[in-house]
Amino acid sequence: MLYLVATPIGETSExxxxxxxxxxxxxxxxxxSTKEASKLLRAHGITGKNYEVLDEHSTAEDKAALVPLCAEKNVALVTDCGTPGFCDPGADLVRLCRQKNIPVKSALGASALMGLLSLSGQRLDEFVFRGFLPAETESRQRALKELTKEKRAIIVMDTPYRLKKTLNDMKEHFSNRKVLLTLNLSQEDETVLEGPIDKVMSSVPFEKAEFMLLIYP
Structure with missing residues:
Protein backbone atom coordinates (compact mmCIF):
# COMPACT_ATOMS: atom_id res chain seq x y z
CA MET A 1 0.00 0.00 0.00
CA LEU A 2 1.11 3.55 -0.74
CA TYR A 3 0.35 6.32 1.76
CA LEU A 4 0.58 9.95 0.64
CA VAL A 5 1.75 11.67 3.80
CA ALA A 6 1.57 15.46 4.04
CA THR A 7 4.52 17.03 5.85
CA PRO A 8 4.93 20.49 7.42
CA ILE A 9 5.44 23.49 5.16
CA GLY A 10 7.06 25.42 7.99
CA GLU A 11 6.91 24.54 11.67
CA THR A 12 8.06 20.96 12.33
CA SER A 13 5.16 20.42 14.74
CA GLU A 14 2.64 21.10 11.98
CA SER A 33 15.60 14.22 -0.09
CA THR A 34 16.76 11.69 2.49
CA LYS A 35 18.39 14.56 4.38
CA GLU A 36 15.13 16.49 4.75
CA ALA A 37 12.97 13.42 5.40
CA SER A 38 15.26 11.92 8.04
CA LYS A 39 15.57 15.32 9.72
CA LEU A 40 11.78 15.56 10.04
CA LEU A 41 11.42 12.01 11.29
CA ARG A 42 14.21 12.43 13.86
CA ALA A 43 12.47 15.56 15.16
CA HIS A 44 9.55 13.29 16.03
CA GLY A 45 11.66 10.46 17.44
CA ILE A 46 11.45 8.21 14.38
CA THR A 47 14.70 6.53 13.34
CA GLY A 48 15.97 3.44 11.55
CA LYS A 49 13.84 3.84 8.42
CA ASN A 50 14.65 2.59 4.92
CA TYR A 51 14.55 5.38 2.34
CA GLU A 52 14.07 5.51 -1.43
CA VAL A 53 14.44 8.71 -3.46
CA LEU A 54 11.89 10.09 -5.92
CA ASP A 55 12.74 13.55 -7.20
CA GLU A 56 12.76 15.66 -10.36
CA HIS A 57 15.80 13.73 -11.62
CA SER A 58 14.17 10.31 -11.26
CA THR A 59 13.75 8.49 -14.57
CA ALA A 60 10.76 6.49 -15.74
CA GLU A 61 12.72 3.36 -14.84
CA ASP A 62 13.40 4.70 -11.34
CA LYS A 63 9.69 5.31 -10.79
CA ALA A 64 8.68 1.93 -12.18
CA ALA A 65 11.12 0.22 -9.79
CA LEU A 66 9.25 1.70 -6.81
CA VAL A 67 5.91 0.17 -7.79
CA PRO A 68 6.67 -3.42 -6.62
CA LEU A 69 7.72 -2.01 -3.24
CA CYS A 70 4.32 -0.35 -2.91
CA ALA A 71 2.64 -3.64 -3.80
CA GLU A 72 4.59 -5.69 -1.27
CA LYS A 73 5.18 -3.26 1.61
CA ASN A 74 3.56 -0.40 3.48
CA VAL A 75 5.19 2.63 1.88
CA ALA A 76 4.95 6.30 2.86
CA LEU A 77 5.51 8.92 0.18
CA VAL A 78 6.57 12.35 1.44
CA THR A 79 7.78 15.54 -0.15
CA ASP A 80 10.19 18.09 1.32
CA CYS A 81 7.17 20.11 2.44
CA GLY A 82 3.44 19.90 1.92
CA THR A 83 1.38 17.24 0.19
CA PRO A 84 3.14 14.72 -2.09
CA GLY A 85 1.81 14.24 -5.60
CA PHE A 86 0.88 17.91 -5.88
CA CYS A 87 3.20 19.63 -8.38
CA ASP A 88 5.93 17.04 -7.80
CA PRO A 89 7.08 13.66 -9.24
CA GLY A 90 4.97 11.78 -6.70
CA ALA A 91 2.01 12.10 -9.08
CA ASP A 92 3.71 9.67 -11.48
CA LEU A 93 4.09 7.04 -8.77
CA VAL A 94 0.45 7.41 -7.74
CA ARG A 95 -0.64 6.89 -11.35
CA LEU A 96 1.56 3.82 -11.75
CA CYS A 97 0.22 2.29 -8.54
CA ARG A 98 -3.37 2.87 -9.60
CA GLN A 99 -2.67 1.20 -12.93
CA LYS A 100 -1.54 -1.88 -10.98
CA ASN A 101 -4.54 -1.68 -8.61
CA ILE A 102 -2.26 -1.00 -5.65
CA PRO A 103 -4.19 0.77 -2.86
CA VAL A 104 -3.28 4.43 -2.39
CA LYS A 105 -4.42 6.38 0.67
CA SER A 106 -3.97 10.03 1.61
CA ALA A 107 -2.94 11.34 5.03
CA LEU A 108 -3.96 14.98 4.75
CA GLY A 109 -2.12 17.88 6.33
CA ALA A 110 -0.54 21.25 5.66
CA SER A 111 -1.32 22.91 2.32
CA ALA A 112 0.17 26.18 1.10
CA LEU A 113 -2.65 26.43 -1.44
CA MET A 114 -5.38 26.21 1.19
CA GLY A 115 -3.42 28.60 3.39
CA LEU A 116 -3.29 31.15 0.58
CA LEU A 117 -7.01 30.88 -0.14
CA SER A 118 -8.00 31.18 3.52
CA LEU A 119 -5.78 34.24 4.00
CA SER A 120 -7.45 36.01 1.07
CA GLY A 121 -10.67 36.57 3.01
CA GLN A 122 -12.57 36.08 -0.25
CA ARG A 123 -15.15 33.50 -1.31
CA LEU A 124 -13.24 32.25 -4.32
CA ASP A 125 -15.56 29.49 -5.48
CA GLU A 126 -13.71 29.37 -8.79
CA PHE A 127 -10.04 29.91 -9.50
CA VAL A 128 -7.36 28.79 -11.94
CA PHE A 129 -4.35 27.04 -10.45
CA ARG A 130 -1.48 27.56 -12.88
CA GLY A 131 1.19 26.14 -10.57
CA PHE A 132 4.82 26.50 -11.59
CA LEU A 133 5.41 28.77 -14.56
CA PRO A 134 7.88 27.53 -17.20
CA ALA A 135 11.48 28.51 -16.51
CA GLU A 136 12.40 29.00 -20.17
CA THR A 137 11.78 32.63 -21.18
CA GLU A 138 9.79 32.11 -24.37
CA SER A 139 7.53 29.44 -22.87
CA ARG A 140 7.07 31.54 -19.75
CA GLN A 141 5.97 34.57 -21.74
CA ARG A 142 3.50 32.48 -23.74
CA ALA A 143 2.03 31.09 -20.53
CA LEU A 144 1.70 34.56 -19.01
CA LYS A 145 0.10 35.97 -22.15
CA GLU A 146 -2.45 33.16 -22.07
CA LEU A 147 -3.20 33.86 -18.40
CA THR A 148 -4.04 37.51 -19.13
CA LYS A 149 -7.18 36.25 -20.91
CA GLU A 150 -8.41 34.64 -17.69
CA LYS A 151 -11.04 36.59 -15.73
CA ARG A 152 -11.17 34.28 -12.70
CA ALA A 153 -8.71 34.37 -9.81
CA ILE A 154 -5.31 32.92 -10.76
CA ILE A 155 -2.80 31.18 -8.49
CA VAL A 156 0.83 30.81 -9.50
CA MET A 157 3.92 29.56 -7.73
CA ASP A 158 7.59 29.08 -8.50
CA THR A 159 10.87 28.19 -6.85
CA PRO A 160 12.13 30.53 -4.09
CA TYR A 161 14.98 31.94 -6.18
CA ARG A 162 12.55 33.09 -8.89
CA LEU A 163 10.49 35.23 -6.50
CA LYS A 164 11.66 38.58 -7.89
CA LYS A 165 11.43 37.39 -11.49
CA THR A 166 7.86 36.21 -10.96
CA LEU A 167 6.85 39.51 -9.40
CA ASN A 168 8.39 41.41 -12.31
CA ASP A 169 6.44 39.21 -14.71
CA MET A 170 3.24 39.95 -12.80
CA LYS A 171 3.94 43.67 -12.96
CA GLU A 172 4.33 43.45 -16.73
CA HIS A 173 1.19 41.40 -17.37
CA PHE A 174 -1.17 42.12 -14.45
CA SER A 175 -0.42 45.69 -13.39
CA ASN A 176 -4.14 46.51 -13.20
CA ARG A 177 -5.08 43.66 -10.84
CA LYS A 178 -4.83 43.31 -7.09
CA VAL A 179 -2.70 40.46 -5.74
CA LEU A 180 -2.09 38.53 -2.54
CA LEU A 181 1.43 37.24 -1.92
CA THR A 182 2.27 34.74 0.83
CA LEU A 183 5.90 34.21 1.82
CA ASN A 184 7.29 31.42 4.01
CA LEU A 185 3.90 30.28 5.28
CA SER A 186 3.92 28.66 8.73
CA GLN A 187 7.47 29.83 9.45
CA GLU A 188 8.61 32.44 11.97
CA ASP A 189 9.12 35.01 9.22
CA GLU A 190 5.76 34.34 7.53
CA THR A 191 4.74 37.42 5.54
CA VAL A 192 1.45 38.20 3.80
CA LEU A 193 1.23 41.15 1.40
CA GLU A 194 -1.84 42.39 -0.46
CA GLY A 195 -2.56 45.21 -2.87
CA PRO A 196 -1.50 46.49 -6.29
CA ILE A 197 1.54 44.65 -7.61
CA ASP A 198 3.77 47.76 -7.35
CA LYS A 199 2.95 48.17 -3.67
CA VAL A 200 3.48 44.48 -2.96
CA MET A 201 6.83 44.42 -4.78
CA SER A 202 8.14 47.37 -2.79
CA SER A 203 7.25 45.65 0.48
CA VAL A 204 8.86 42.23 -0.12
CA PRO A 205 11.54 41.77 2.57
CA PHE A 206 13.28 38.75 1.00
CA GLU A 207 15.46 38.09 -2.02
CA LYS A 208 14.12 34.55 -2.11
CA ALA A 209 11.36 32.74 -0.21
CA GLU A 210 8.79 29.98 -0.53
CA PHE A 211 5.84 31.77 -2.06
CA MET A 212 2.43 31.57 -3.68
CA LEU A 213 0.71 34.39 -5.52
CA LEU A 214 -3.01 34.98 -5.90
CA ILE A 215 -4.15 37.34 -8.64
CA TYR A 216 -7.64 38.52 -7.81
CA PRO A 217 -10.39 38.59 -10.48
Missing part, protein backbone atom coordinates in the same frame (compact mmCIF):
# COMPACT_ATOMS: atom_id res chain seq x y z
CA UNK A 15 2.02 17.43 11.21
CA UNK A 16 -0.97 15.24 12.01
CA UNK A 17 -1.03 12.38 14.49
CA UNK A 18 -2.11 10.04 11.68
CA UNK A 19 0.88 11.07 9.57
CA UNK A 20 3.22 10.28 12.45
CA UNK A 21 1.58 6.90 13.00
CA UNK A 22 2.07 6.00 9.34
CA UNK A 23 5.68 7.18 9.32
CA UNK A 24 6.41 5.14 12.45
CA UNK A 25 4.83 1.94 11.17
CA UNK A 26 5.69 1.99 7.45
CA UNK A 27 8.39 -0.24 5.97
CA UNK A 28 9.81 2.30 3.50
CA UNK A 29 9.77 6.09 3.15
CA UNK A 30 9.96 7.45 -0.40
CA UNK A 31 11.15 11.06 -0.37
CA UNK A 32 12.63 13.86 -2.43
Missing amino acids: ITLRALEILKSCDIVICE
